[in-house]
Amino acid sequence: MATKVTALNWRPQTFSDLVGQGVISTTLQNAIRHDRLHHAYLFAGLRGSGKTSTARIFAKALNCEKGPTPEPCLKCASCKEIRDGNSMDVIEIDAASNNSVDNIRELREMVRYNAARDKNKIYIIDEVHMLSTSAFNALLKTLEEPPPNVFFIMATTELHKIPATILSRSQQFDFKQIPASEIEKRVEEIVKVEKINITKEAIGLIATAAKGSMRDALSLFDQVVAASGEEITVLEVEPILGLVKDIHLVNLMEGVVTDSVERVLTTISELINSGHDLKGVYDSFTSFVRDLIVLKSVTHTSEILVRQYGDPSQFKDILDQVTHADLVRYLNVLVSGEQVFRQASVPQYGLELVLFKMLELKKLQPLETLISDLQSLSFPDQKKNG
Numbered sequence: 001m002a003t004k005v006t007a008l009n010w011r012p013q014t015f016s017d018l019v020g021q022g023v024i025s026t027t028l029q030n031a032i033r034h035d036r037l038h039h040a041y042l043f044a045g046l047r048g049s050g051k052t053s054t055a056r057i058f059a060k061a062l063n064c065e066k067g068p069t070p071e072p073c074l075k076c077a078s079c080k081e082i083r084d085g086n087s088m089d090v091i092e093i094d095a096a097s098n099n100s101v102d103n104i105r106e107l108r109e110m111v112r113y114n115a116a117r118d119k120n121k122i123y124i125i126d127e128v129h130m131l132s133t134s135a136f137n138a139l140l141k142t143l144e145e146p147p148p149n150v151f152f153i154m155a156t157t158e159l160h161k162i163p164a165t166i167l168s169r170s171q172q173f174d175f176k177q178i179p180a181s182e183i184e185k186r187v188e189e190i191v192k193v194e195k196i197n198i199t200k201e202a203i204g205l206i207a208t209a210a211k212g213s214m215r216d217a218l219s220l221f222d223q224v225v226a227a228s229g230e231e232i233t234v235l236e237v238e239p240i241l242g243l244v245k246d247i248h249l250v251n252l253m254e255g256v257v258t259d260s261v262e263r264v265l266t267t268i269s270e271l272i273n274s275g276h277d278l279k280g281v282y283d284s285f286t287s288f289v290r291d292l293i294v295l296k297s298v299t300h301t302s303e304i305l306v307r308q309y310g311d312p313s314q315f316k317d318i319l320d321q322v323t324h325a326d327l328v329r330y331l332n333v334l335v336s337g338e339q340v341f342r343q344a345s346v347p348q349y350g351l352e353l354v355l356f357k358m359l360e361l362k363k364l365q366p367l368e369t370l371i372s373d374l375q376s377l378s379f380p381d382q383k384k385n386g
C-alpha cells in the first residue's frame with residue numbers, strides 16, 4: 001500500500017518551490033533585495049495558480065527574523081507561524097465572508113497599531129473582488145495613506161471587478177495558468193521524495209486533468225495515491241480522474257443510435273461500478289460527440305479533436321448510422337442538458353435523463369424532413385420538377 005501524501009505537506013514554502021511563476025518570484029525577490037517595496041500588491045489569476053502561496057511566501061520574506069530577505073529562513077518563529085497560519089502580524093482575510101464596510105473599518109482601525117512582534121503587519125486579502133463598494137472605498141483610504149510597515153497583498157480571480165482606484169494604488173501581478181509540463185515536473189519531484197511507484201504516463205494524465213492548477217494536481221494526486229496499490233499506472237488513474245475509455249464512449253453512443261435503452265443503461269452502470277466519476281463521464285461523452293462531428297465532416301482532424309483516440313476506425317459503425325445534423329442535435333441535448341445533469345441530486349439519474357432525451361431524438365423527425373415532406377404534399381408538381 002502506497003503511503004498517503006497530503007497536498008498540504010507539499011505547499012510551496014520558498015520562492016524556488018513556486019511552480020510556473022518564475023517571473024513573479026524573481027520580481028518580488030528583487031524588490032526585497034533593492035528595497036523597492038510597495039505597500040499594496042494585487043495578485044490576479046486563475047484559482048490554483050499560486051496566488052495565496054506566493055502571498056504567504058512573500059509575507060515570510062518580509063517578516064523573517066533575518067529579513068526582509070529574498071530567502072526566508074523557514075526556521076524562525078515568524079516563518080513557522082506564517083506557515084501554520086497563526087502569525088499575529090500576518091492576517092489573512094477572506095473577503096468573500098468579510099465583505100462589509102464594517103469589516104474594512106475594523107481593519108482600518110487595526111492597521112494603526114504596530115505589529116505585535118514582527119517587523120511588519122501584513123494583510124492578505126483573498127477574493128478581494130468580493131468586497132462591497134463601500135468596503136472598497138474604505139480600503140482605498142488606507143491604501144492612499146498606508147501606515148509605515150503595513151503591507152497589503154490582495155488576491156483575486158476576477159480582476160475586472162476591482163475598481164480602477166484600487167488598481168492604480170497597487171502593484172499588479174498576473175498569475176498565468178501553470179503549464180501541464182511544469183506541473184508534471186513538480187509531481188515527479190514529489191514522487192521521488194515520497195518513493196511512490198507511478199508511471200510517467202499516469203503523472204501526465206494527472207497534470208493534464210489539473211488544467212493549470214497546481215493545487216488541483218496535488219489533490220488529484222492524493223486521491224490517486226490513496227486509492228491505488230503498490231504500482232500506479234494509467235489504469236488506476238483513469239477512473240479516478242473520470243477519464244473514460246474509448247470503448248465506453250462507443251457503447252454509450254451505439255446505444256443511442258441503435259435506440260437501445262438497455263445498452264445505454266448497462267454502460268452507465270459499468271462506468272459507475274468501475275469507480276468513474278460521472279461528471280468526468282459527462283464531459284468526456286460531450287467531447288466525444290463533438291469530436292464525432294469533426295470526424296464526420298473534416299478531413300484532417302488531428303489538430304481539431306479534443307481527445308486522442310486509439311483507433312478511429314472503431315467509430316465507423318456509428319458514423320455510418322448518423323448524419324451531421326443528427327450529431328449536432330445530440331450535441332445540443334448534451335450541452336443544454338449539462339445544467340440539468342449538474343443539478344441532479346443523484347448524478348446517475350441526471351446522466352440517464354440526458355441520454356434518454358438523446359434516444360427520444362431518434363424518434364422525432366428532424367424539422368427539415370417534415371418540411372420537405374409537407375412541401376412534397378402541397379406542391380407535388382414542384383417537387384417532381386425540382
Ligand SMILES: [Zn+2]
Pocket residue numbers: 063064065066072073074075076077078079080
Ligand atoms: Zn525566518
